[in-house]
Amino acid sequence: MHDPNFLIKLVQAKMPFGQYKDRYITGLPVHYLEWFSRQGWPNGQLGQYLATMFEIKTNGLDDILKPIIRKHRNSRY
Structure with missing residues (x-):
């Protein structure tokens, strides 16, 4: 099942x-x-x-997360 909020949750996760x-x-x-991959x-x-x-990261796509981080990461994370 596809979670439309997956990337939001990803940028908030520690x-x-x-x-x-x-x-x-x-x-x-x-x-x-x-290391985890191996x-x-x-x-x-x-x-x-x-x-x-x-x-x-291995495909050089880090920039796709920048707007999501700016919008969805807040002080409680």
Whole structure:
């Protein structure tokens, strides 16, 4: 099922564990996403967010998130 708010939720999501805990998923370094790509994505929504960011970053599409970040990221995240 397609979630029309997926990218909004993605730009608001933070890494819940590990070396980059509490960092926005959109700000994770490519090498960290590459590691998950090799090891396997976590289950559920987190894995979807990480895999999506991997595709966005490795294809040079970071700019598509900038207007979404400006509009939808606020102080509670």
